[in-house]
Amino acid sequence: MDTSQKTGKPPRRSPRLVSWQWATPEAQAILATRNLSAILKYYRRVHGDSQTQTGELLGYDKTYVSALELGKRHLNDVGSLRHVAERLSLPAHVLGVTDPADADHRAMLQFGQSTVRLAEIARQSGHATEAVAELWPLVARLEARARDGNTEREVLHLLAHARLGLGTALGNVLPEERLATAAHWTAQSLDVVRIFDDPALTTTALRMHGNELRKSGLVGAAVHRLTHAAAIAPNQTERAAVLPLLARAAGTLGNQTLFDRTMEEAHQLLDEVDHTSLVNPTALYEIHLRGLIATGRAEDAIQRAEASSPTPTMSIAPQWRVIELITSGRVRLLAGDHRGATELLVGAVREARAQRLPHQLQRALRAAGDVLPDARESAEQALTQLRTEMAA
Structure with a gap:
């Protein structure tokens, strides 16, 4: 039986639709006035409701809704x-009602923002498992609020x-066969990001989602998302921040023209922006080597690797060290240096095992x-151990 039949109340709209409509910039400006008349008019316009339909939702007749919109009647009692x-799926304080849950709500926002920041620091420092453990409960809590329709713009922004953080971690x-799960979570962020009309946030979301798609x-989908991110x-x-990931995706796709053009611009921008982990x-050196191999230019990769490698300008994240070791091992193997390649790959396996990076172990195995x-034996043993731990 429908909930509305049990309670006698008309069915509520999808919380996702209602709450996300309230998160738009236009709605936020109207909510800031705390003017019930304006809020009701906006609600009806967005949903295409008549005063009769809105009255049914609220339990009022059409005449009373009209009077509220015209400012002829006012609601003053807290109930x-x-x-x-x-x-209407609004927090009570929007209409001037002090809600005991408001303090908890504000605390959750502050806690959530700190959680996202600390999780990213943990991931960058080689503790992605801990990042997942911190982010999953936060995402679950925020999504529960969204399902209930009790959300605001700042909540959706945090969500x-x-x-994004959860998907990236x-x-x-x-492991590779389960990476679609990561892409799923970054894709879910795009559903929320679209309502904000924020180019920086949209660029970040497309960048992170594109990388997980790759x-x-x-x-192909990754190149599309990353190209869009770079454009906006x-x-x-x-x-x-987008170009290195676009270059990597273009190389994987075998698009030599896009790869070369993107790498050239990425190197040019190194002198114009602050350096980050990416x-x-x-x-860029590692991405260039891998892209050269992927686009059929192994000799160029070997020559570049045999030349002096760049001097680090900052501390490199542990997972980047693993990635670099594997790519360098591939180059050494292409150059015929089996011993050197083995040393590099065994070192990569050791670090990937310590950091619990199954995808990198699979790269090393290949x-x-x-x-x-x-x-190969070292990578197989480490991967088996990691799978066993993940299944436990």
Whole structure:
């Protein structure tokens, strides 16, 4: 039986639709007035409701709704205001009602923002598993609020960042066959991001989602998202953050023209923006080597690797060290240096095992192939151990 039949109340709209409509900039400006007349008119316009339909939702007749909109009648008692807020999926304080849950709500926002920041620090420092453990409960709590319709713009903003963080952290700790889960969470963030009309946030979401798509094997879709992110980036810093990932996806796709053009611009921007874990000479060096191999230019990769490698301009995140070791091992193998390749790959396996990075262990396993048995055995053992722990 429908809930409305049990309670006698008309069915409520989808919380996702209602709450997200309230999160738009236009709605926020109207809510800021705390004017019930304006709020009711906006609600009806967005949903295409008549005064009769809105009255049915609120339990009022059409005449009373009309009087409220015209300012001829006013709601002053706390019970009525709280009732209207609940039926319209609004926090009670918007209509001037002090809600005991407000303090908890504000505390959750502050706690959530700190959680997202600390989780990203943990992921960058090689503790992606801990990041997932912190972000998952936060995402679940925020999504529960969204399902109930009790949400605001700042809550949805936090939800977008939390989903992105969770997806990216999962992209570090999941094996390749499960990386679609990481892409799922970053995709979920895009559903929220679209309502904000914020180029920087949209660029970030597209960038992170595009990278997870690449890792899950959807390379064409990844290039599409990353190209879009680069095109709408509001400044050089945001664009610089996209280009390395776009170059990597273009290389994986075998698009030599896009790869070369993107790498050239990425190197040019190094002198114009602050360096980050992704935008720095060391990261671009690894991306360039891998892209050269992927686009059929192994000799160029070997020559570049044999030349002096760039001087690090900042501390490199542990997972980047693993990525670099695997790529360098591949180059050494292409150059015929089996011993050097084995040393690099075994070192990568050791660090990937310590950091619980199954995807990188799988990369190392592929790089070793049948020609580097010691590296292959090391990667297989580490991957088996990690799978066993993940299944426990």
